[in-house]
Amino acid sequence: MATITLKSFTGLRQSSPDQTNFISHVPSSLSLTQRRTSLRVTAARSSPNLANRNLRVAVIGGGPAGGAAAETLAQGGIETILIERKMDNCKPCGGAIPLCMVGEFNLPLDIIDRRVTKMKMISPSNIAVDIGRTLKEHEYIGMVRREVLDQYLRERAEKSGATVINGLFLKMDLPENWDAPYVLHYTEYDGKTGATGQKKTMEVDAVIGADGANSRVAKSIGAGDYDYAIAFQERIRIPDDKMTYYEDLAEMYVGDDVSPDFYGWVFPKCDHVAVGTGTVTHKGDIKKFQLATRNRAKDKILGGKIIRVEAHPIPEHPRPRRLSKRVALVGDAAGYVTKCSGEGIYFAAKSGRMCAEAIVEGSQNGKKMIDESDLRKYLEKWDKTYLPTYRVLDVLQKVFYRSNPAREAFVEMCSDEYVQKMTFDSYLYKRVAPGNPLEDLKLAVNTIGSVFRANALRREIEKLNV
Amino acid sequence: MSISMALFSPPISSSLRNPYLSPKNSLSLLSVTRASSDNGASTTDSAAVSATTVEIPKPASVTVEEVPSKSPAESSSDETDLPTTETGIKFEDAKWVNGTWDLKQFEKDGKTDWDSIIVAEAKRRKWLEDNPETTTNAEPVLFDTSIIPWWAWMKRYHLPEAELLNGRAAMIGFFMAYFVDSLTGVGLVDQMGNFFCKTLLFVAVAGVLFIRKNEDLDKLKGLIEETTLYDKQWQAAWKEPESSSSTVSSKK
Numbered sequence: 132m133a134t135i136t137l138k139s140f141t142g143l144r145q146s147s148p149d150q151t152n153f154i155s156h157v158p159s160s161l162s163l164t165q166r167r168t169s170l171r172v173t174a175a176r177s178s179p180n181l182a183n184r185n186l187r188v189a190v191i192g193g194g195p196a197g198g199a200a201a202e203t204l205a206q207g208g209i210e211t212i213l214i215e216r217k218m219d220n221c222k223p224c225g226g227a228i229p230l231c232m233v234g235e236f237n238l239p240l241d242i243i244d245r246r247v248t249k250m251k252m253i254s255p256s257n258i259a260v261d262i263g264r265t266l267k268e269h270e271y272i273g274m275v276r277r278e279v280l281d282q283y284l285r286e287r288a289e290k291s292g293a294t295v296i297n298g299l300f301l302k303m304d305l306p307e308n309w310d311a312p313y314v315l316h317y318t319e320y321d322g323k324t325g326a327t328g329q330k331k332t333m334e335v336d337a338v339i340g341a342d343g344a345n346s347r348v349a350k351s352i353g354a355g356d357y358d359y360a361i362a363f364q365e366r367i368r369i370p371d372d373k374m375t376y377y378e379d380l381a382e383m384y385v386g387d388d389v390s391p392d393f394y395g396w397v398f399p400k401c402d403h404v405a406v407g408t409g410t411v412t413h414k415g416d417i418k419k420f421q422l423a424t425r426n427r428a429k430d431k432i433l434g435g436k437i438i439r440v441e442a443h444p445i446p447e448h449p450r451p452r453r454l455s456k457r458v459a460l461v462g463d464a465a466g467y468v469t470k471c472s473g474e475g476i477y478f479a480a481k482s483g484r485m486c487a488e489a490i491v492e493g494s495q496n497g498k499k500m501i502d503e504s505d506l507r508k509y510l511e512k513w514d515k516t517y518l519p520t521y522r523v524l525d526v527l528q529k530v531f532y533r534s535n536p537a538r539e540a541f542v543e544m545c546s547d548e549y550v551q552k553m554t555f556d557s558y559l560y561k562r563v564a565p566g567n568p569l570e571d572l573k574l575a576v577n578t579i580g581s582v583f584r585a586n587a588l589r590r591e592i593e594k595l596n597v
Numbered sequence: 598m599s600i601s602m603a604l605f606s607p608p609i610s611s612s613l614r615n616p617y618l619s620p621k622n623s624l625s626l627l628s629v630t631r632a633s634s635d636n637g638a639s640t641t642d643s644a645a646v647s648a649t650t651v652e653i654p655k656p657a658s659v660t661v662e663e664v665p666s667k668s669p670a671e672s673s674s675d676e677t678d679l680p681t682t683e684t685g686i687k688f689e690d691a692k693w694v695n696g697t698w699d700l701k702q703f704e705k706d707g708k709t710d711w712d713s714i715i716v717a718e719a720k721r722r723k724w725l726e727d728n729p730e731t732t733t734n735a736e737p738v739l740f741d742t743s744i745i746p747w748w749a750w751m752k753r754y755h756l757p758e759a760e761l762l763n764g765r766a767a768m769i770g771f772f773m774a775y776f777v778d779s780l781t782g783v784g785l786v787d788q789m790g791n792f793f794c795k796t797l798l799f800v801a802v803a804g805v806l807f808i809r810k811n812e813d814l815d816k817l818k819g820l821i822e823e824t825t826l827y828d829k830q831w832q833a834a835w836k837e838p839e840s841s842s843s844t845v846s847s848k849k
Contacts (some may be wrong), residue, residue: 132830240738253724253732255728255729256722256725256738257725258739259732259737303798328813355833386729388726388729423729426730427731427732428732429731431732431733431734448827448831449830449831449833449834450834451830451834452833452834455833466599490835506726508835514831518831521827521831522827525827529823529824535722535726539722539742542826543741543743546741581742581743584742584743584745585742587750588715588718588719588722588742590754591716594719595716595720596723597720
């Protein structure tokens with residue numbers, strides 16, 4: 132009896148060989164013949180099934196965003212191709228990941244070189260505040276080497292079924308009509324270093340642009356530009372006795388000498404420290420700021436040897452268009468770096484995963500063609516989940532990185548235990564935790580007090596100048 | 598202390614006079630003196646220093662010069678021999694003890710003179726702004742401005758300003774009341790009952806509070822734009838109408 136019904140259903144269906152989820156497909160297939168003739172299909176539910184194949188999606192860029200996206204796509208049954216131009220790319224990056232990333236992405240603990248549990252904030256007048264007293268035993272900020280993390284995520288994607296290609300994405304031909312594929316032009320290196328590589332093309336149904344701050348995918352779809360900061364970093368190998376100070380401690384320096392709108396840092400890495408600074412508005416003076424940062428940490432990096440100098444752009448806000456038809460941007464390419472702290476690794480990986488999940492869902496595990504509305508769902512979910520975090524950090528940056536008095540007030544406030552607890556909670560777990568209202572009120576009063584005192588001292592300084 | 602150091606410096610420098618001439622040998626001078634000083638990290642330092650000459654010359658000169666200037670106690674002889682960029686200009690003050698202001702030294706008539714502490718801290722901050730200093734673990738800066746009681750801050754900063762603003766408000770209020778009375782014949786008490794007059798009063802108070810200098814007007818306009826900019830940048834992805842995706846966007 133059941134087999135007879137099965138046969139009649141397969142007779143009705145036009146194309147798909149899949150017989151396992153035929154129940155969900157019946158309504159769409161019945162309306163298939165009618166819908167075929169209409170010009171625009173807006174909802175994916177009524178998209179046609181793909182004939183004899185799964186959805187093909189290319190992920191351009193193999194960093195955390197690309198790796199996470201490719202893994203989720205491959206696990207969802209979609210034919211995934213990941214294109215990465217440099218497999219051993221040692222990226223200039225702070226390398227700090229929050230605790231929640233280890234859990235959410237099942238990262239093995241040996242990927243983390245160091246666990247930072249203490250941070251020192253140093254004000255323009257060298258008032259140093261220790262933060263991290265409120266951290267529990269199992270809480271830490273993980274410091275990773277980007278080449279190790281990126282490679283691990285790519286390997287996991289490959290194990291899930293994605294094809295990883297060593298190549299450089301050149302450009303993309305946009306489709307003429309709605310069901311034509313995207314044609315990608317890329318140069319395949321195939322592991323041969325130094326060779327010019329072969330020019331190849333590939334046809335895919337959808338593209339995820341995870342190729343970083345200077346994204347070519349973004350250029351191809353006319354996503355628009357964003358303001359960006361320049362981060363400049365020097366890796367310095369310091370003597371062992373100085374290294375023990377940085378065993379699990381990172382430092383943040385604020386001041387006009389170090390950066391007019393950002394901060395200078397000393398982050399411990401596997402066997403050396405990274406000393407750097409950044410700026411948006413005064414990019415030309417970055418070397419001066421770097422010298423000032425090194426000067427402020429001079430005693431603690433004494434006898435050090437600079438082993439590498441690197442710089443990279445950090446987006447300040449998202450691009451005006453983060454997706455177009457069946458192309459979506461994730462990670463740095465989309466501009467998902469927070470203000471104030473400049474954190475990008477977690478958001479890159481999470482956005483890659485979220486976008487891939489939206490594609491998997493919209494295509495019903497690769498059976499259907501997707502549409503822009505499916506990708507818009509990813510944007511919606513992203514904005515809903517993380518916009519409050521981005522807004523809060525933007526306000527913090529605007530208020531506390533304005534001027535030296537503001538920075539002094541910032542550092543003063545960081546000595547408060549409640550502030551430390553709230554800051555770490557929101558950083559480590561990426562949730563805006565509901566605080567205690569009485570403590571919030573006390574915090575507000577203390578903030579006003581700190582800002583008032585710092586500004587009063589600034590006026591006093593101005594009086595001395597006269 | 599400095600005299601005794603000067604006494605010690607001639608014998609050491611005379612033995613090293615020749616090597617002092619060439620910069621390359623000055624590094625070996627450095628390693629010799631560093632080894633002689635009681636520094637546990639001297640071997641790694643000298644190894645690192647000699648390694649720097651091979652690696653990157655320009656930063657090496659910076660790290661080399663850093664080494665002698667930051668150990669004034671043990672090898673001030675280095676400071677006299679080698680050309681250093683800065684000989685550790687540090688903020689020093691008799692009343693600045695152990696990284697904070699010694700409140701006992703600020704007493705006047707048996708009570709702490711908070712005003713002078715405020716001025717002293719301002720001087721310190723001004724000094725550091727002009728000559729940024731390194732932070733050391735040996736002498737951490739621990740001063741917290743909240744030890745100065747709130748009424749000291751009020752008396753010094755808030756009250757004079759409040760007096761100024763209240764004076765301005767009073768003058769504006771008097772003349773506006775006179776003006777309105779002469780134009781409309783409505784007395785002060787009746788003015789207070791009128792909605793338009795109350796709005797005018799509110800505008801006058803807000804104006805006095807927020808616009809204190811001529812530049813404040815432009816600053817306020819910039820502020821409003823600044824607060825909404827980030828939000829606008831995020832919403833840009835949603836501003837596009839769906840139909841624009843059907844037009845050919847840009848084949849750049």
